Amino acid sequence: MEILLMGLLGFSILLFFLSFFQKDRYAAIEKEVEDLSMTILQENYQMKKRLRVLEEELMMDSEPSIKRSASVKKPIHEVVRNQVIALYQQGIPLEQIAKQSALTKSDVQHIISTL
Template identity: 40%
Template structure:
């Protein structure tokens, strides 16, 4: 009978103490939330500034001369195999382009380079 009474009294004391210490953890949670919100706002402001700077830098850029046109990146062999497989299954060029994340002309170029289309 002694042990249950001791456990009950310890439980009551811990419940009472939790009311006092629970408030300090809420303050900490509130401070963390405020810091998180301010960090998010600062990040958004930096993104806006970066966009503005990028736009300013792009104002002076003219069209690329024909001699310096960027070459198209080669299509990875896995994507080429995917394109060939989709074409063999009967998918249209726009569907293949959508599934492989390429343009229609890139899909046509791949199919022509592999001899599927003439």
């Protein structure tokens, strides 16, 4: 019985020391995930930077036209016009149609009056 216990103790000590020399399987995966995470963060930062520059360019280009056409309304797209008509024919109130189509109530009334 003592020999069996000594053998098991020796075997457990041997396995314990072997565990220090065994290659960590998850270290490579952790490294890949960390690299992927850093790459995504860098790409996200660059994309936000480009978007900011693009927005600034658009704001600079559109400022003169805003001053010129402050009183001129933008034309309503045909798809939005058809949506307003379809909603009106379904019996939906004008306020709800205006909210769904992102138009003013007067724009919705104008579209409906052209039927």
